[in-house]
Amino acid sequence: MIQTLFGSLNEPEKKNIFDRMKDAVSRTRDSLGERIESVIALTREVDESTLEELEMSLLASDLGVTTTGEIIDALRERAKRQQIRDGAELKDLLKEQIKNILDEQQRPVRAVAPPEIIMMVGVNGTGKTTTSGKLAAYYRAQGKSVLMCAADTFRAAAIEQLEVWGQRSGVEIIKTRQGGDPSAALYDALQAAKARSNDVLIVDTAGRLHTKSSLMAELDKMRRTTQRIIPNGPHEVLLVMDATTGQNGLQQARLFTESAGVTGIVLTKLDGTAKGGIAVAIARELNLPVRFVGVGEKIEDLLPFDSKAFVDSLLGA
Amino acid sequence: MFENLSEKLQRTFKNLRGQGTITEENIGEALREIRVALLEADVNLNVVKDLIEHIREKAVGQEVLTALSPTEQVVKIVRDELVALLGKDTARFQFASKPPTVILMAGLQGSGKTTTSGKLAAWLQKGGHRPMLVSVDVYRPAAREQLRVVAKSIKANLYEGDTKGEPAGTALVERLAKEARREAIISGCDTLIVDTAGRLHIDEELMGEMESLKKLLTPQEILFIADSMTGQDAVKSADEFHKRLALTGIILTKMDGDARGGAALSIRHVTGQPVKFIGMGEKPDAFEPFHPDRIVSRILGMGDIMTLIEKAEEKLDKKKSEEFARKALSGDGFSLEDFRDQLRQIRKLGSLQSIMKMLPSVGPLAGMQQMADQVDEKQFVRVEAIINSMTAKERNHHEIISGSRRKRIATGSGTTVQEVNQLLRQYAQMRKMFKNVGKGGMLQRRAMGMLGGMRGGR
Numbered sequence: 156m157i158q159t160l161f162g163s164l165n166e167p168e169k170k171n172i173f174d175r176m177k178d179a180v181s182r183t184r185d186s187l188g189e190r191i192e193s194v195i196a197l198t199r200e201v202d203e204s205t206l207e208e209l210e211m212s213l214l215a216s217d218l219g220v221t222t223t224g225e226i227i228d229a230l231r232e233r234a235k236r237q238q239i240r241d242g243a244e245l246k247d248l249l250k251e252q253i254k255n256i257l258d259e260q261q262r263p264v265r266a267v268a269p270p271e272i273i274m275m276v277g278v279n280g281t282g283k284t285t286t287s288g289k290l291a292a293y294y295r296a297q298g299k300s301v302l303m304c305a306a307d308t309f310r311a312a313a314i315e316q317l318e319v320w321g322q323r324s325g326v327e328i329i330k331t332r333q334g335g336d337p338s339a340a341l342y343d344a345l346q347a348a349k350a351r352s353n354d355v356l357i358v359d360t361a362g363r364l365h366t367k368s369s370l371m372a373e374l375d376k377m378r379r380t381t382q383r384i385i386p387n388g389p390h391e392v393l394l395v396m397d398a399t400t401g402q403n404g405l406q407q408a409r410l411f412t413e414s415a416g417v418t419g420i421v422l423t424k425l426d427g428t429a430k431g432g433i434a435v436a437i438a439r440e441l442n443l444p445v446r447f448v449g450v451g452e453k454i455e456d457l458l459p460f461d462s463k464a465f466v467d468s469l470l471g472a
Numbered sequence: 473m474f475e476n477l478s479e480k481l482q483r484t485f486k487n488l489r490g491q492g493t494i495t496e497e498n499i500g501e502a503l504r505e506i507r508v509a510l511l512e513a514d515v516n517l518n519v520v521k522d523l524i525e526h527i528r529e530k531a532v533g534q535e536v537l538t539a540l541s542p543t544e545q546v547v548k549i550v551r552d553e554l555v556a557l558l559g560k561d562t563a564r565f566q567f568a569s570k571p572p573t574v575i576l577m578a579g580l581q582g583s584g585k586t587t588t589s590g591k592l593a594a595w596l597q598k599g600g601h602r603p604m605l606v607s608v609d610v611y612r613p614a615a616r617e618q619l620r621v622v623a624k625s626i627k628a629n630l631y632e633g634d635t636k637g638e639p640a641g642t643a644l645v646e647r648l649a650k651e652a653r654r655e656a657i658i659s660g661c662d663t664l665i666v667d668t669a670g671r672l673h674i675d676e677e678l679m680g681e682m683e684s685l686k687k688l689l690t691p692q693e694i695l696f697i698a699d700s701m702t703g704q705d706a707v708k709s710a711d712e713f714h715k716r717l718a719l720t721g722i723i724l725t726k727m728d729g730d731a732r733g734g735a736a737l738s739i740r741h742v743t744g745q746p747v748k749f750i751g752m753g754e755k756p757d758a759f760e761p762f763h764p765d766r767i768v769s770r771i772l773g774m775g776d777i778m779t780l781i782e783k784a785e786e787k788l789d790k791k792k793s794e795e796f797a798r799k800a801l802s803g804d805g806f807s808l809e810d811f812r813d814q815l816r817q818i819r820k821l822g823s824l825q826s827i828m829k830m831l832p833s834v835g836p837l838a839g840m841q842q843m844a845d846q847v848d849e850k851q852f853v854r855v856e857a858i859i860n861s862m863t864a865k866e867r868n869h870h871e872i873i874s875g876s877r878r879k880r881i882a883t884g885s886g887t888t889v890q891e892v893n894q895l896l897r898q899y900a901q902m903r904k905m906f907k908n909v910g911k912g913g914m915l916q917r918r919a920m921g922m923l924g925g926m927r928g929g930r
Contacts (some may be wrong), residue, residue, distance in 0.1 A: 188709060215517050217703040220508050279726060279754075280582025280699065309754075311621030312614040313587075319613030333621070343624035364729040397582060401514030401703025403731040429674045450612075 205242070206231055209249065216432035216469070222439050226252055250466050256435055259463040260444035265390075270302070270348040270356045271379055272388035272448045276374060276409055276415050277395035279362030283422040284313060286395050286449055287359040288320025289457035295324055299354035304344035305330035305455050306337040307361040317359055323454055337361065337373065338380045345384040358389070361445065365410035374415040393446060395421045398431035422447035426456075430469065478639050499531050502546055515734035518709045519557075519741045530670035551768055557737055558764035559746045566692040566720065571662040572604070572653065574689045578682060578717060579697035580709055581670030584725035586615065588697050588751055589667040590622035591759035592621045595749075596663055597628060597700075603630040604661035605653035608685070609669035610640040619667050631655045642681045645669075646688055655690065666691070673712035686717055693720045695748070698739055700724045705741045706735040714743040728758065736767065789817060800906040808899060809867040812859045819852060857885040858895050868894060 206227055213223040230249055239245050273290070275283045284307065291301045303326050307313035314330050321328040329344035331337075341358060347355040360377065363370040381388040394417045396404055411417050422431045425448050434445050445460040476740045503524050510520045530549045567573045575592065577585045586607070593603040605623045609615035616632075623630035631652035649666060656664040666689065671678035686694065696710060696719045713719060722743070724736050727750040736747050752758040796814050801804040806814075859867065861884030866873050873881070873896065882889045 209668060211517060214511060215704050217514075217705070220511050278701070278729070280584055282582060310618070311625075312618035315617050316612070316614035342754060364726065366728070366730050397699070397701075399580070399699070399702050399705045399709070401701060401706075401731075401735070402512050403514070403701040403729070404703075407701075424672075427580070427705070428708045429703070433703065 165404050170333040182213065204225065205245070209245075213432070217401055217404075217436075218432040219405070219436040220412075222436040226256075246470060250470050253435055253469070254462050254466045256439050257445065257465065260438045260442055261462065262444065262458075267350060267390050269354045270345075270360065270385065271354065271390045272345070272348075272356050272385055273391040273393060274358045274360065274377070274381070274389040275395055275421075276360050276411055276417065277362060278364055279310075281362065281395045281397040281400075282449060283307070283362060283395045284316050284320065284359050285452070286393075286421055286423060286447070286457065287317060287357050289325060289449065289454055290447070291320065291326040291357055292324035292357045292454045293457055294357075295326060300351070300357045301326045301357065302348045302351070302353045303328045304341055304356060304358045306340050306344075306358050308333055308335045308337050308340065311376070313359075313361065320454075338377055341377050342384070345381060345388075348439055349384065349447055357434035365407050365414075371414040373412065374411075378380070378415060389416075391419060391446070392417050393419050393421050394443070395423060397429075398422050398432070399427065399429040400427045400433050402433070402436075404433035405440060408441050408443055410427075412441065412443070417443060419444050420456075421445075421447045421449065422460075426450045432469075444445040496532065499546070503528055506550060510734060510737075513732035513734035514701075514703045514706070514738070516704055516738035516741070518707075518736050522741075523553055523557070523737075547721050550857065554737065554768045556628040556739055556766050558768065565748070567663075568692050573663045573693070574653065574654040574691035575663060575665045575693045575695060575861070576682075576685065576689065576691040576717075577665065577667050577695055577697055578713055579670060580610075580672065580699075583670065583671060583697045583699045584751060585697045586618050586622060586667050587754070588723055588725060588749075588759075589619065589665050590626055590628070591751060592749070593623070593628040593665055594626045594756040596665075597626070601663055602629070602661045603663040603665055604631055604652065604659070605665050605667065606631040606633070606648060607667040608645045608648045608652075609667060610648070611645050611669045615667075615669065622756075629656075629659060629661055631722055642684060645681060646684065649685060649689055664689075673709040679712070679716050682713075682717055695720065696720065696722050696739070696743070696745075698722055698724055698735060700727050700733040700750075701729065701731040701736055702735040702739075706738045710739040710741045714745070719743055719745050721745050721748040723747070723749045723751065724762070728752045733767070792817065800903075805867045805903040805907055808859050808862065808870055809864070811899060811902075812856060812867070815852060815856060854885070854887055854891065855895055858882075858887055858892055859917060861885040870899065 182284075209230070210223055212219065213226060218226070226249070229252060232247070233239070233248055237248075239248065275287050275290075277283050287303060291303055294301045296466045303317060303321055305314040305317045305328055307317070308331060311333065314333060318328055318330075320326075329340060329347055331340040331343070337360065344356060344358065346351075349406060357426060358377075360374065361370075363374075365371065378389060378392075392415050394411050394415075396407065401409070408417065408420070418432055420437060420443055422434055422445055425431055431448075435441050438445070445462075445465075448458050448460055448465075450456045450458060475641075506527065507520055507524050510523065511517070515523070527546075527549050530553070531546060577589050577592075579585050586609075589605055589607075593605050596603040601795075604620060605628055607616040607619040609619075620630060620632060631648075633651055635644060635648075638647075645668075652666070653664055666685070668682065668685065669678070671682070673679065694717050696713050698710065699705065702709075710719075710722075722736075722739055722745055724733065724747055727733060739745075740747060747762040747764075750760055750762050752760055792813060796806060796810050799810055848893045858881060861881045863875070866877065878889050878892045882892050885892075
């Protein structure tokens with residue numbers, strides 16, 4: 156991950172990736188960080204009410220009851236064992252714990268024989284098309300040749316939307332008409348990517364609720380279509396999730412993994428006040444890493460995930 | 473598998489069962505469970521705190537006065553509190569005394585404003601109105617194109633406008649809005665639905681743009697379109713939108729998923745404005761007025777029988793159903809032909825999954841909601857294919873279907889002889905069951921028991 160991270164730092168005029176991510180999530184810190192700060196400043200010793208306040212803060216960040224409970228229980232244990240007496244130390248412990256949960260899921264980037272197939276999946280309105288466009292630009296900036304596939308043939312004007320992103324990033328698009336078979340568009344795109352020996356093929360799929368079994372079966376079909384042409388594909392299946400998502404995010408991750416074989420999460424709209432805390436719960440319960448974060452509407456507003464920056468921003472540096 | 477809010481609460485109440493009176497202690501246990509359940513349903517932390525306090529006060533105060541069991545008492549209190557929070561009446565729509573009525577759609581990115589604009593227009597059309605749609609989302613690529621396609625699919629009026637190469641910005645947004653209103657008046661449209669760009673509540677510039685749109689159009693309705701899957705952040709965005717725009721109502725989208733929709737409680741609480749509609753799917757007619765009592769019923773595990781009945785009344789052929797019931801319950805029983813008709817009727821109500829989810833999760837139908845996720849919708853298609861592959865005579869006289877006929881039917885329907893056998897077996901069982909009911913048999917008694925169970929849970 157670190158390698159990918161620094162791989163994108165070539166352009167000097169751009170702000171350090173670390174700072175940008177912090178900027179983006181700092182609004183989150185304003186709320187959660189301040190709250191924790193106030194808790195910590197007030198208490199000399201780690202008593203139950205401190206822990207309870209911390210518990211509230213984590214709940215308010217969408218970490219969920221179960222994950223929060225486990226984190227707080229572990230924190231209580233360690234605080235006792237290590238004789239933690241002041242709040243600053245407690246905060247460091249908490250940060251370390253959350254960072255560990257996220258880090259455990261990060262895997263080194265595997266080298267893949269091109270074309271690398273990346274499928275974007277998720278519920279409606281999380282930002283799949285926007286993220287596909289940004290991701291294409293991201294790989295282009297690394298000097299890779301990229302192709303996109305407009306496999307969202309359902310939503311009105313989804314294809315046109317991806318086309319605009321294609322123009323912005325200078326990436327070609329394989330598409331079919333609206334209402335066409337997404338697997339057919341995918342088939343064409345896979346053949347094209349292979350024939351042109353593209354490095355990366357990004358497949359934008361239609362948004363679907365994870366409870367619609369027929370639509371989920373369609374994703375499975377797309378996966379099988381991919382495997383027929385690219386035996387190891389798709390190499391990445393990224394679940395695009397809105398940072399405002401609450402506890403339903405777990406169910407989304409669970410069911411999309413079942414049908415589409417999700418390999419990682421993209422957390423979008425982190426430039427709002429939402430915390431994206433559900434990603435911690437997903438990492439813990441479903442062993443899925445966060446791969447990228449979306450922090451704005453501009454083409455360069457997609458960053459590789461960095462757990463330190465995320466946790467620092469979440470709880471204050 | 474995770475439990476939904478209703479199951480959680482039911483477990484809580486099961487724990488409460490068997491205890492004679494509510495004490496501070498045993499209500500405390502139940503309250504903790506309710507708190508967890510509400511939090512898992514994404515109800516905002518502060519809203520949960522308030523709710524729990526109210527429920528505690530009421531529960532302990534009423535203790536000696538009521539003849540209900542503790543379980544029933546707590547169920548009733550929680551239910552009343554949730555209904556009270558959501559507002560008791562189905563909200564009404566404001567129309568301008570002098571048309572056009574202007575409806576401004578506001579919300580974060582991806583909450584479903586464009587899709588909902590189309591649904592709202594279709595709903596208004598159904599009610600005899602003449603709505604006009606306009607998109608002033610000049611920012612997101614192809615957003616205006618999206619509304620154009622949506623409008624075309626429901627045959628609604630659309631003001632397309634011409635950006636004339638003008639750069640995206642508030643000036644262009646205002647020009648399009650103004651032109652659209654003029655166009656609505658000229659073409660005799662009584663409502664104008666203004667679809668705006670999704671924006672973050674902390675985006676000063678774009679929130680300012682919403683304010684100037686409001687000033688320009690003086691809309692009768694400013695609706696906040698919110699994703700039902702939203703977590704704790706829902707209060708922040710809703711609060712900010714309300715402060716800047718004075719919202720008049722909320723539309724909750726993507727309610728056809730399995731999100732527990734605690735955001736509805738949070739947003740209602742923080743804005744004080746009613747949830748007016750819910751979005752239930754991607755089709756233009758998947759749009760319903762919001763009924764707080766029904767949603768609370770669903771939350772509490774009473775199912776959403778009212779919606780199911782309404783749907784059934786709207787979509788089912790009553791005469792056919794009555795005919796089927798008469799046949800099924802009387803001497804001759806129903807034929808495979810009748811059975812196929814009935815299957816087709818049921819499928820008109822939507823997916824079997826969605827129907828099962830509306831059933832109460834208490835009483836004799838317990839478990840149906842959970843089973844919904846395992847239902848294979850394709851089974852329906854296969855059953856119909858099997859019946860389709862029979863001759864008319866076979867459909868009306870199932871007893872003539874011999875081994876060689878079964879083989880032919882299996883080949884014709886692309887299934888196996890085993891599947892044909894299974895269907896025939898199930899059909900025979902059902903026939904017998906219904907006949908028993910006709911004679912006042914077991915099933916009827918069971919059905920009566922079910923109604924009793926539903927009343928008991930309330």
